[in-house]
Amino acid sequence: MLRVDDLNVWFGFPPDRVDAVKGASFTVAEGESFGLVGESGSGKSTILRAITGLIDSWSGTIEVAGQAVAGQKRDRAFHKTVQMVFQDPYASLHPRHSVDRVLSETLKLQGMDDIDSRITRLLEDVGLGRGFRFRYPHQLSGGQRQRVAIARALAAEPRLLLLDEPTSALDVSVQAEILNLLTDLRAEHGLTYVMVSHDLSVVGHMCDRLAVMRGGRIEEIMTVDQLRHGGATEDYTRHLIAASAGYERA
Template sequence: MLTVEGLDVWFGYPPDRVDAVQDASFTVAQGESFGLVGESGSGKSTILRAIAGLIDTWSGRIVVDDQQVEGRRRDRAFHKTVQMVFQDPYASLHPRHSVDRVLSETLKLQGMDDIDRRVQRLLDDVGLGRGFRFRYPHQLSGGQRQRVAIARALAAEPRLLLLDEPTSALDVSVQAEILNLMTDLRAEHGLTYVMVSHDLAVVGHMCDRLAVMQGGRIVEVMKVEDLRQGAASEAYTKSLIEASAGYVRA
């Protein structure tokens, strides 16, 4: 479903150029859930944004569903295949647009018909009832907003979802609800996920494989079973696993 080869992403120009991602390569099979982990500033979200076409200063090769993508321009066919869910569910929704308008306009942009039925089906898919259809973002909890954001992403009937820390802005109890929802949606719709997270427990729950990033580079690609068993080969990955396990008493 996704191939990334020799991806470099940078911001600015010499002498102020910053190389955010360097020589990143990985593949994601159809139906797989793949994680990108690492400390803040390691380049995880930058990779997602380059794939989605939100950054145009990149080089390398990105292939989505056997179609090579170039530059920043993405056509409608691409966005029907690939959608992104962002970290902040409030900032990603227009504060003056109702849930109905958010979903209806997205469906129309994707050339869909039977809008009314599709809006209700999307709300049902993400566990929101009819009573939420005409509410505004400020009338929703953080978890409910993220459900709307997920419904908006599903409106195009994509095959690949790019998930940029989709639960990090939510309370722990709500995080579990959203993660379980996304697990169910992946199974029901046959979706492929690429998920960015700094939380190894989330990646361990959601993903099949993961890439560990440090300083803009991928230092290791591993199976989630190896992550759970602490069977990392790189020192940096081992330190991440140890840190995620909490402090060890002296």
């Protein structure tokens, strides 16, 4: 579903150029959930932004479902295949747009018909229901806003979801609900996930494999089973696991 090969991403120009991602390579199989973990500034979210075209200063190869993407421009076919859920549900929804407008505009942009019934189905899919359709973001909790953001991503009927720390801005009590929702949606819709997180327990719960990043480079790619059973081969990965004391698969 996704192939990233020798990806380099940078900001600015010499002598002030900052290399945010350096030679990153990984693949994600259809139906797999793949994690990108590491400290803040390690390049995790930058990779997602390069894939979606939010950053145009990159080199290397990005292929989605066998189709190579180039530069910054992404066509409708790309966005019908790939959608992204951002970290902060408070910032990703327009404060003056109702849930109905957010979802109906997205559906129209994707050329969908039968808008009314699709909105109802989307809200039910994310556990909200029809009563939330005409509410505004300020009338929703953080978890409810993130459910709307997930519904918006699902509106295009994508095959690949890019999840950028989707629960880190939420209360701990709500985080598990959203993670369980994402797990259920992946099973129901046959979705492929690439999830960015700094939390190894989240990745252990959600993902099949993960790449550990440091300073813009991928240090190691491993399975969650290796993560759980101390199968790390790189010193940095072992230190990262040790720093997440009390980590266990949920």
